[in-house]
Amino acid sequence: MYEPIRTRSVHSTMAGSSSDFPHRSREEELDIQLAGHLAALLAVTDELRGLAPSAELDEGAERLAQQVARLRGGLPPVRSTASTASTGTARPADPAVLHRRAHALAGRALVVAASRADTAAAILAAQQMDVHTAALEPRELASR
Template sequence: MYEPIRTKSVHSTMAGTTSDFPHRSREEELDIQLAGHLAALLAVTDELRALAPAADLDTAAERLAEQVSRLRGGTTPVRMSVVPADDDPLALHERAHALAGRALVVAASRADTAVAILAAEQMDVHAAALEPRELASR
């Protein structure tokens, strides 16, 4: 009724076979994802620094840049130099809070304590910046 298969499959589905494209481990994927979240948080932090310079933001930016560089194998992250004048600081704080939360989730699943602590601190900083807005809306 059915004719037997006489040729090998074009798909490599057998364990132990090599394929033509590189595979990354789960840890490498998490490193890439975490570096991306931290780089985005660094960009928002640089925007906030340009709008309202503060020593706390400078310190946070340096710590973030250090972690991004570590996760990217020593590659220095691109830093923000010019900021449009029409940015809303509260919207930037909301975005930074969300990015720090994403970084915290990935850092926790990756078991990276240093980044998890940094992300949690950044969440607290940006949540505190948003508190007057939350109280005013009540």
């Protein structure tokens, strides 16, 4: 009823075996994903530092940069300066929106760090969630 397959699969490699090209392990994939989330969190943190500088944001940004560099094998992340962060858009960014975005990114990083069993990154992500939650609470309580 069915004809046998007569052609080679389009999913096979030119070399013939699937072991001829590099594969990343689950841990390597999680490292890449975690570094991406932390780098995105660092970018938002740098943007917030440009709008409202604080020692807490400065310390968090430095720790985030260290973790991203560690996950990327020593390659430091690209950082924005305060002047480029604040002039990157036509209208000034709302700090509350940036804090919510940072909180969400820190939550994503926490999930990946937990699945990767990276305690240092998980603690840092949880601390950053707390920082951005605390920054939002006075504004949200005042609006009620």
